[in-house]
Amino acid sequence: MIGVVGGGIAGLSAAYRLQQRGHEVRVFEASDDLGGLAAVYETAGDPIEKFYHHLSKSEETIVELAEELGLGEDVEWRIGKNAYYVDGVVHPMDKPWEILSFPHWSLYDKFRLGMLTLDIDVRGGVPSFDTYERLEDFEDVPVEQFAREHTTQNVYETFFEPLLDAKFGDRKDDVSAAWLLGRIKFRGERDILKGEVLGYLDGGFGRLLDALVEAVGRENIETGTRVTDIDTADGAVTGLTAERDGETTTHDVDSVVVATMPNVLEDLTGYPCDIDFQGTVCSVVSMDESLMDTYWLNIADEAPFGALIEHTNFVPAERYGGEHLLYVARYIQSPEEDVWQQDDDEVRETWLSGIENLFPEFDRESVNWVRTARNPRTAPIYERGYVDMVVPYDLGDAVAEGVYYAGMASKAQYPERSLNGGVVAGYECADRIDGRADAATDRATPTTD
Ligand SMILES: Cc1cc2nc3c(=O)[nH]c(=O)nc-3n(C[C@H](O)[C@H](O)[C@H](O)COP(=O)(O)OP(=O)(O)OC[C@H]3O[C@@H](n4cnc5c(N)ncnc54)[C@H](O)[C@@H]3O)c2cc1C
Secondary structure, eight states, X not given: OEEEEOXXXXXXXXXXXXXXXXXXXXXXXXXXXXXXXXXXEOOXXXXXXXXXXXXXXXXXXXXXXXXXXXXXXXXXXEEEOEEEEETTEEXXXXXXXXXXXXXXXXXXXXXXXXXXXXXXXXXXXXXXXXXXXOGGGGTTSBHHHHHHHHSOHHHIIIIIHHHHHHHHGGGGGGBBHHHHHHHHXXXXXXXXXXXXXXXXXXXXXXXXXXXXXXXXXXXXXXXXXXXXXXXXXXXXXXXXXXXXXXXXXXXXXXXXXXXXXXXXXXXXXXXXXXXXXXXXXXXXXXXXXXXXXXXXXXXXXOOSSSEEEEGGGTSOXXXXXXXXXXXXXXXXXXXXSHHHHSOHHHHHHHHHHHHHHHOTTOOGGGEEEEEEEEEEEEEEOOBTTHHHHOOOSBOTTTTOBTEEEOSTTXXXXXXXXXXXXXXXXXXXHHHHHTTSSOGGGOSOOOOOO
16 A cells, blocks of 8 residues: 555645556545645635635646546636736736836836846847756855846846745845746746736636545545654555544555655654745635736735735636635744734734725725635745755655655745646656656756756
8 A cells, every 4th residue: 555645736646646557545634624735715606725826827737637537628727917016006017018117117127127037148238048048057046136137226126026025025035046037937828918827727726636536535535634653664664653533543555655844754754854934824805896906916015915816806706606805915934923923803904904005995894704824834935055955756765665755845846836746746756656757857956848
């Protein structure tokens, strides 16, 4: 039997692939619900993810999985409009003419930013087309130094710095330029007349998780069951210990796939991982009316949240019983931060007064409900040297033969952690168990592929 630790998308994908190839699998999930970070709330219509989710056009493995599970027709590609809030004004930032009319940049600022996004290095006045090909060349370059040199001081201060503040807080100085370049390349496709093309699953990504659970078989999945130990003998895995309602059981296993955050891997196997993670406090606010015209609003002004994401400007409100759903989210760098310390009512007050400051016409009477999710580990800090800290899929040499890792610290989750990355990581472990891939490809060597 192969044991899978964690019933998020990575663990379920690993179990699905292994079972398809004839292995007996058993998934152990500590919480009462499956789905991990992709778990959902019920609404008056379709369920909604507790944390905002969409796909980028470059993410193909998850689309193939949806097709295999009979959901291919329901993957929809929609326009997710982006805007930037600066000095009390929402600036749409999708179409070339919107970017050209952004009043906080000179023509030269726009030219330098445009060239960077087109992968053309114009420093020194001579265009170079291959500077950004090898991301590893930028692994040790601080993101701020890179952005100032490869665009302009003003673009850094009015654009990159507020975004980095929102995403990494005071850890932004640690982030590598390779991450930024990887992110620019990862973004996928734009419709020049409409904006960024993003994917969603009609009915929510919970449907994909449900279909995976059905394919794996509910009888092969134990919820409310925390794996507390992995046993080895003579350099190979032999079993795992799981605890449910205070009762402990041991299971013989031939292999085990750990599909959790790396701190759980360390507790179970002693394998150390130095990647730092940040947390998130994220609420879904249901409103009678729409707040803004855009899907994704980045904020350069003072606000208690990093971004406002109006989901129902991406997916129609009719799917949620006509309610307008807004995500309000903040990344947390330290448990000392006020928002992390606040209870749900206080978080609600913090968010609503923050929205009132940005949008004086916002009427809190239009709010139906607010539901808040928080998790202390939701995204890695992609700091300099990150790729050397990535956890290999095959931990045969480092821990014991038969131990594999498919969690968020794996190669598939760089330069951005995603549902697709979870599927890929699960499949990569399945391939290694079957001898279809080898450890030489485990490290997160950054490439432009
Ligand atoms: C705010 C936010 C926004 C995001 N936006 C997007 C997006 O737009 N697009 C996108 O594709 N992705 C997005 N993601 C990322 C995506 O949600 C994750 O990459 C993905 O869900 C990770 O899946 P996973 O299975 O690796 O981990 P998880 O979902 O964390 O699952 C791990 C599971 O392991 C369980 N577990 C832990 N310890 C044990 C144990 N000892 N025994 C048994 N079980 C255990 C946990 O309870 C959990 O269910 C976002 C995430 C967040 C937080």
